[in-house]
Amino acid sequence: MIFPNHFVVLALLFIIFEQSTDFNMPIISKYSNEEINNLVEELLSVIQTQKPSVDLALIALGNAVSNVIDSNVPAKAKADIAKSFSEALLASVGGKQH
Numbered sequence: 001m002i003f004p005n006h007f008v009v010l011a012l013l014f015i016i017f018e019q020s021t022d023f024n025m026p027i028i029s030k031y032s033n034e035e036i037n038n039l040v041e042e043l044l045s046v047i048q049t050q051k052p053s054v055d056l057a058l059i060a061l062g063n064a065v066s067n068v069i070d071s072n073v074p075a076k077a078k079a080d081i082a083k084s085f086s087e088a089l090l091a092s093v094g095g096k097q098h
Helices: 006-021 033-050 054-072 075-092
Strands: none
Touching: 033 054, 054 075
């Protein structure tokens, strides 16, 4: 597997993304672990099939995250969502969170 913390990162993305319609609600996923796992498995299947370098895979995943935010989050909230996602990503790989 290319990304050992893939589940954590993508689960956090889905939790953050689902909040994009109501920024005052608590972080509680409305998706089951099975739904999240199935989507993560599909995304990783493409990466494993293509066998890109780590940097190319990260570029593609980053572009996908940017697209999800740009296409689904109101302009005034995009920076906050991106910041929350980046902090969650850092936390999931053992980095410091600001």
